[in-house]
Amino acid sequence: MGAQLEVEAAIAIRDLRVTRGRSRVIDGLDLTVPAGAILGILGPSGSGKTTLMRSIVGAQVIASGSVTVLGLPAGSRALRSRVAYLTQQASVYDDLSVRQNLRYFARVLGTDRDDVERVIRRTRLSTVADRRVGTLSGGQERRVSLAATLLGSPEILVLDEPTVGLDPVLRVELWELFRELADDGRTLLVSSHVMDEATRCDRLVLVRDGAIIADTTPAGLLAETGASDAEAAFLTLIERRES
Numbered sequence: 001m002g003a004q005l006e007v008e009a010a011i012a013i014r015d016l017r018v019t020r021g022r023s024r025v026i027d028g029l030d031l032t033v034p035a036g037a038i039l040g041i042l043g044p045s046g047s048g049k050t051t052l053m054r055s056i057v058g059a060q061v062i063a064s065g066s067v068t069v070l071g072l073p074a075g076s077r078a079l080r081s082r083v084a085y086l087t088q089q090a091s092v093y094d095d096l097s098v099r100q101n102l103r104y105f106a107r108v109l110g111t112d113r114d115d116v117e118r119v120i121r122r123t124r125l126s127t128v129a130d131r132r133v134g135t136l137s138g139g140q141e142r143r144v145s146l147a148a149t150l151l152g153s154p155e156i157l158v159l160d161e162p163t164v165g166l167d168p169v170l171r172v173e174l175w176e177l178f179r180e181l182a183d184d185g186r187t188l189l190v191s192s193h194v195m196d197e198a199t200r201c202d203r204l205v206l207v208r209d210g211a212i213i214a215d216t217t218p219a220g221l222l223a224e225t226g227a228s229d230a231e232a233a234f235l236t237l238i239e240r241r242e243s
């Protein structure tokens with residue numbers, strides 16, 4: 001099984017080091033992500049989740065190490081249509097409607113109008129599709145950005161805090177969508193600082209101060225720490241490291 005996962009790895013990171021400003025924010029990180037699964041990247045604010053994701057999509061200058069995505073160096077031109085990235089910042093135009101935004105991004109990606117309608121349905125945006133994005137709620141706007149990342153059916157989705165600011169019902173709906181996408185064979189990396197979202201992932205990495213302090217499964221995390229929920233488990237791991 002281990003060897004098989006290695007062969008099928010969607011992402012392989014070896015001894016990654018990243019400096020931002022004057023600080024070394026990632027210092028020797030290794031990570032292998034199997035294809036067709038949801039990997040949760042959990043950790044407190046400032047722990048390095050965004051930096052790790054930027055390194056995977058090729059948007060981060062790295063000091064040393066290697067990041068290989070679908071067998072190619074991160075950021076390779078050939079990966080552009082195969083890897084999608086949802087940043088924490090809004091990435092859509094306020095003065096265009098939902099549909100106009102998505103048609104624009106579809107043209108850039110070379111995909112068609114059917115694809116636009118498909119992602120509108122998948123992100124439950126049909127009822128607001130002709131409204132200007134500037135008139136939508138924060139949660140609706142977040143879903144428009146997410147819809148844009150689904151265009152063209154990328155194999156890897158790197159989603160930085162996709163559920164932040166969403167109400168509980170929408171969060172559940174989005175996690176159901178992530179599960180459908182993983183069942184289709186896509187690989188999803190989802191960062192969050194909401195620990196209870198950990199239970200929805202197939203695998204988890206817990207990041208603190210730019211290092212992975214656990215690389216496990218939701219069940220494994222609870223078993224290893226004896227904690228009753230992911231938040232308590234995370235605190236237990238931190239206490240163990242610091243004692």
Ligand SMILES: Nc1ncnc2c1ncn2[C@@H]1O[C@H](COP(=O)(O)OP(=O)(O)OP(=O)(O)O)[C@@H](O)[C@H]1O
Pocket residue numbers: 020021022025043044045046047048049050051052193
């Ligand atoms: N542009 C930058 N210049 C200098 N330091 C930065 C920059 N961006 C981030 N950092 C630092 O790098 C470290 C990791 O930040 P990063 O944004 O990766 O964390 P994060 O876990 O994604 O946090 P959050 O959940 O708040 O987004 C932090 O110490 C942060 O202060």
